[in-house]
Every structure is written in C-alpha cells, then in structure tokens.
Amino acid sequence: MTAQKEQWASRAGLVLAMAGNAVGLGNFLRFPAQAAQNGGGVFLIPYLVAFVLMGIPLLWVEWAIGRHGGQYGHHSAPGMLDRLGKSRLLKYIGVFGLFTNLTVAAYYCYIESWTLAYVFHSITGTFRSTPPTEFFPAYLGQHAGSITALPPEATLFFVVTLALNVWILSRGLAKGIEMAAKIGVPLLIVFGLILVVRGLTLGTDAPGVVESPLAGLNFVWNPDLSGLKDFNVWLAAAGQIFFTLSVGMGSIHCYAAYVRKNRDIALNAASAGWMNEFVEVVIGGSLLIPIATAYLGLAAVKGATAGGSGFSMGFLTLPSLFNNWGWFAPVAGAMWFGLLFFAGITSSLAMGQPILAFLADEFGAARAKGALLFGGCTFVLGMWCVWLYPGGSFDEFDFWTGTFSLVVFALLEVIVFAWIFGMEKGWAEITRGADMKVPVVFRYVIPYVTPLFLGVVFLGALVQPAGGDWGEAVRGLLDGKGWSLSAGSVLGKLMHVGDTGGWHGPDGEVTPRMVKDLTRILLSLVFLTCGVLVFLAWRRKERRA
Amino acid sequence: MTSAAWAMLVVTWSVILYFAIRFFLKVLRNPTPPEPGEDGPEIPFKDA
Numbered sequence: 001m002t003a004q005k006e007q008w009a010s011r012a013g014l015v016l017a018m019a020g021n022a023v024g025l026g027n028f029l030r031f032p033a034q035a036a037q038n039g040g041g042v043f044l045i046p047y048l049v050a051f052v053l054m055g056i057p058l059l060w061v062e063w064a065i066g067r068h069g070g071q072y073g074h075h076s077a078p079g080m081l082d083r084l085g086k087s088r089l090l091k092y093i094g095v096f097g098l099f100t101n102l103t104v105a106a107y108y109c110y111i112e113s114w115t116l117a118y119v120f121h122s123i124t125g126t127f128r129s130t131p132p133t134e135f136f137p138a139y140l141g142q143h144a145g146s147i148t149a150l151p152p153e154a155t156l157f158f159v160v161t162l163a164l165n166v167w168i169l170s171r172g173l174a175k176g177i178e179m180a181a182k183i184g185v186p187l188l189i190v191f192g193l194i195l196v197v198r199g200l201t202l203g204t205d206a207p208g209v210v211e212s213p214l215a216g217l218n219f220v221w222n223p224d225l226s227g228l229k230d231f232n233v234w235l236a237a238a239g240q241i242f243f244t245l246s247v248g249m250g251s252i253h254c255y256a257a258y259v260r261k262n263r264d265i266a267l268n269a270a271s272a273g274w275m276n277e278f279v280e281v282v283i284g285g286s287l288l289i290p291i292a293t294a295y296l297g298l299a300a301v302k303g304a305t306a307g308g309s310g311f312s313m314g315f316l317t318l319p320s321l322f323n324n325w326g327w328f329a330p331v332a333g334a335m336w337f338g339l340l341f342f343a344g345i346t347s348s349l350a351m352g353q354p355i356l357a358f359l360a361d362e363f364g365a366a367r368a369k370g371a372l373l374f375g376g377c378t379f380v381l382g383m384w385c386v387w388l389y390p391g392g393s394f395d396e397f398d399f400w401t402g403t404f405s406l407v408v409f410a411l412l413e414v415i416v417f418a419w420i421f422g423m424e425k426g427w428a429e430i431t432r433g434a435d436m437k438v439p440v441v442f443r444y445v446i447p448y449v450t451p452l453f454l455g456v457v458f459l460g461a462l463v464q465p466a467g468g469d470w471g472e473a474v475r476g477l478l479d480g481k482g483w484s485l486s487a488g489s490v491l492g493k494l495m496h497v498g499d500t501g502g503w504h505g506p507d508g509e510v511t512p513r514m515v516k517d518l519t520r521i522l523l524s525l526v527f528l529t530c531g532v533l534v535f536l537a538w539r540r541k542e543r544r545a
Numbered sequence: 546m547t548s549a550a551w552a553m554l555v556v557t558w559s560v561i562l563y564f565a566i567r568f569f570l571k572v573l574r575n576p577t578p579p580e581p582g583e584d585g586p587e588i589p590f591k592d593a
Contacts, residue, residue, distance in 0.1 A: 011576050015569065041553030048560070214546050221550040263577060271568035278565040282558055435575055436568070 020346025039227020066256025097250020122333025216293025248410030
C-alpha cells in the first residue's frame, strides 16, 4: 500500500470542476421559469443583489472552511467544522455535509439518467414517432392508481449512470473529476450556445413557428417594476441564487480542501461563481423559453411555467419541437439532453467526492472501495426513488434533502464561521494568498448580511403562507385568525396540511401519505447513520490518541 | 422585445460577461500548478 496525495492537476481544472458542481439542471430548467414568473427582467435585480450579498460570501466561506480543513487532513464537512471551534458538537453540524450529498445524489443521479436516456432516444429518433408526453410516463413505469413502479429501461439507465459516476470517482481527483469537468463544462457551454443561436434565429416563416422566439425572450426579460416591492420575488431570487451555486452541501468544502494552504481561493471562488451565472443567465435564460414560445406561442409557455419550473417543457415539450428542425432534430435533441447530462454529472461527482473523502480520512478506505460504497448506497437510496416515484418518494427526497437541509447547513456553517471561528481568523483565511483584492465590505457582510439573507430564506420556507400572500397572512395573524400555512412549506409538509387521509385508502391500499412518511423515516435513519459514523470515527481517533 | 427588456438584458449580460471573463482570464494567466513538497494536506487516499 502506498499513500498518495490527491491534488488538482491545474487551477483551471479546479475552477471548471467547481463551476461544473454549481451548474446543474436548474440553470436551464428552473432559472428561466423563475425569472419569467417573478417580474421578468426586474427579477435580475434582487437576483444579482442576492448573488453579491449571499452567494459570493457563501462561496468564500465554504472555500475557506474547505482549505482550512484540508490543512488538517480533513476533506469532508464533519472534520472541517470540528476544526472551526472547541465544541465537540461542531462536527455533528458537518453531518449535513455527508447526509445531503448522499441523499441528493440518490435522486439526482436518477434525473441524470433520464437525460442520458433522452440523448439515446433523440439520436435513435424515438420522439419522431412517440410524443414525449407518452414516452415519459411509460419510461418511468407510471400506471394510473399505482404508487409503485419498477421500470426496466429507467432502472438500466440509472445503473449505467451510477456506474459511470463510480468509475470516474474511482479514477481520483485529477484523472477523474477534473478530467470530466474539463470535457463536460466546455461542451455544455458549446452545446448551449449552438442551441441559443439556432433558437433565437428562428424566423416566423420557418415551418411550425407560430411566434417570434424574441417574444419568449421578452417574456423572460421584460421588467415588471412592481416585482421589486414584492417579498415573494426577493424570496424567489434568493432561493434561486442559493440553489444554483450548490452551497450548503459540503461539496465545495471538499473540492477546496485539496487547495494548498497559501494558494488563492478568493479569485477561484469568484471565477467559478460568475461562470455559473454566465451559464444560467446568458445561456439558460435564452434557450428553453424562446424555443418553446416560437412553436407553442407565448400563452402556452406562460401556462407551462406557472409553477416556476421549466421541467415539463424541457422533458415533455422540447423533444417534439426539435422535430421541426429536420435533419438537425436528433443532433439538437442530443445536444440539449447532452448538456443537461454534463451539467448533471459534474454535479453528482461533486456529491460523491465528500463521501469518498470521509471514508478515506476517517476509516482509511481506498478510493476504489469508497467509490463502490458510495455507488452502492446511492443505488439503494435511488431505487427507493425509482420504485416509489409515483407515490411521491422522489419529491420528498428533493424537498428534505435538496432544499431544506441545504438551507439549514448553510445557515449553521456561516454562523459557525463568522461567530465561532471568528471573522478575524475567517477574513485572514479568505484573503490569504488571494489573487484578487477582496472588498473589505465583505468582512461585515459575512457575519451580518449573509446570515440575515439565509435566515429569511429559511423562514420563508418554514412558514410560507397559503397562496404565498405574506401580507394577508400577517394581517390574519394580527386579527387573531392564525397563520394559514402553505402545504408546500416545511411546517405544512410536516403537518400534512391539506392531506386528511391516512396510510391506507378505503380499500386498504397504500396511500402516497404512507410513502411520504416512510421516506421521511428513511431519510432520518440515513442522517442518524451518518451521525453515528462521525461519532465512531472520532471515538477511533481519541482511542488512537 | 420592448426597449425596457432589451435594456435589462444588455445591462445584465454585460455585468455577468465582464466578471465571468475577467476572473477566468485571471485564473488562466496565473495557472499555479501544484508542486510536490508544498505545505498542505498529506493524508488522503491509499491505493492498493
């Protein structure tokens, strides 16, 4: 056995890997719909404000925590958090950094596998004969009235996607993750730019075109200034920034842990963050909605994005629309789903590495063994999502692990960094070796403004009122009518607002509520297991010491 | 496209492109490849 030091092969590779971690499916599917539904162009004002006051500071905090932890041989969140203060409890905050990566990877790899399947079916011309609206439910094995599904093709693509992730992870940081980012990120940008140019240059006399694609671009960018006074718009903008940067996961920490003590993190973090914004705003904002508008008309697109997600347009509508592009249709389909696949895999690899690092640092697991273990756990958890997808397991995973946990971890880590580790040491950590001048105002933004922003996002998710009308909810509370919780809020979900049924239906059949509750129990057990592993790892260290 | 939409698009794209290109070029101009023997983590992975 020979000990090998993991490190990034190049600085550009590190930045591309970090950008690839941040760039995900949400850049192309969620952002344009969010912008269009929240004031159009004016959404970009709170969005950029949130990026500067919450996104960039969080990136610097996470890079700093990561590089600091790496100096002590910690490449996953528990050890890094442990090093920020004297309390023995800090390492348990880092459990979020394991739990989130493992559980998000489980359902995220499933979505990633859909994109791979769609690349295959785009090339083979499936969507010429079968509309995606028929193909997709069949692919997922959905049947009316059933809460379970075991679709053979979706399972096969899921296993292939997982195997690819495991193989890349087992190759290590430089030969695996960095290489994948160096190929994937430029390719997804090129694919995106080609589709943007093709989409925006569609003439109104082209076959199938019913409206100018610029009408769609106008829908995304036309500013509705009243949005600036709307709390929901600010909440949506802060939420979008938060989720697009992949903060609050523990993956940025992990990648940064392989940066040398005196090497820059400030410029690297800023570069990766702005690159993500380029992909999201410039490419993501100019792709889906303009193309869909050209073929379906603005009214249909407005209806399809009403929920703030472009998911159905991306998977159910776009493949059909590409059929209007003649010989270019299979290429366009492969490019669209290919760019989604690259966006996905560069993110899922970032979820795997912290788990491998934890197993290596704390239990001495070899890289290949760690990658297989990660793949095995992801497969088991992912199959829960595959099997119970129609019952709502997938959405439960997405909400509790991909939304709620991230905000909790980010809020806790920024408080620990700024108030326990301390801003004096924290600022020195961020600026040491910096290749850019970090504006001193961030020394005050990080301890005060960023936690405030995160606190608002957290509260917004916790007690979101029914209909999203905060003014009405506050008035109701002051009038003694109580707070009407939205079914989609954290408390609303916990209390099953709007769901009066039990675990079994009138004929004794299992209901989605049972699936939701069992999924929550499963996730709680995973969190507990991660906590126990951290406990065992530290007890092992103490015994050795 | 309305002129207000064009204005929002041009201003936002300019800001984002300016910082994205500026910072990435700066990264490319200072490649600083890792060198063995520097201070830093010595632990990680073991290969059979």
